[in-house]
Amino acid sequence: MVRMSAEERRESVIRAAITEFSRGGYNGTSTETIAKRVGVSQPYLFRLFAGKQAIFLEAARRCCRDVTDVFQKAYDGAAAEGEESMQCMGAAYQSLISDDPEKLHMQMQMYVAVSAAEAAGDHEFGEALRAEWMKMWDVVNEAMGADVGETTQFLAYGMLINVLVSMGFQPDHRVWAGFDTSAQPGR
Template sequence: MAEFALGGYHGTSTEVIARRVGVSQPYLFRLFPGKKAIFLAASERCVEDIIRMFADACEGLEGEAALHAMGDAYRKVVSEQPERLMMQMQMYLAVSAAEQEGDHEFGEAVRAGWMRLWDTVHLPLGADDGETTTFMAYGMLINCLVAMGFPPDHRVWAGMQPPTRP
């Protein structure tokens, strides 16, 4: 995941991945049929880690309390484990590139993960589509700002607290 997060699907060699995990490239291909399978496994792991983080953060909470707990947990993960964020961004880029080439497998897998993520957030927020959309939109904005390298004290972060319910 760390290598794909840095180099993306097309910019990451399987040789670099094998070296990172301490195995030979031929052994890597005994575990996975190809680079796409490795990328999809890394993508699945990334999404599942985020789902687990949100679920753990809001366990026993609903509504605004869940909103703030999940938001705080995401901001912490992004600041402490930026490779999670960068892997998400690389997943979206890989889907776009693959779809343009007529390969829909990336898109199907990433969209399925996104829907599991959506549902994990949606239910604690009272199954409110607007609240879930706003929460996810803030998350994507966080992803973009971090990916562009804005430091935490930059003025672009000033409005990042999600609005509270009336």
């Protein structure tokens, strides 16, 4: 039996944390649940991470980076093919949230956790996640030719899609009527 290195185990914890936090949120997920999913003890979990907030932060960072990578790859592909970057990034994101809904749910949990931390006076937590989100914004802004209005519109449209999908609106629901049909999940 091959033993995992601490870095491999840490990676397992991040993946498990995304799954668990995407389902239960920050307050509804215990470190015990994450440790069980990975197959380690809680004391070992805390040798890898300073605490629950550190685990959540790494899971949220990973989620942001994964979404940013999806946008970057779609933008790079669009530039290479001479296609409209906005359409390529939108389609790539739709594929991501259809194929890996945990990413979408983790994003939504991240927004709730930052809001709650800010309300409780913890600004450092939000600062770290805002920095990751701004990297995503910068990739989209570059793809939009540094047009702040288009960047804002693209991300606002995406956020509305996130909310509707998170709330379980089916593709045939009337709430999707104002969307381009390619933006609707499952189409």
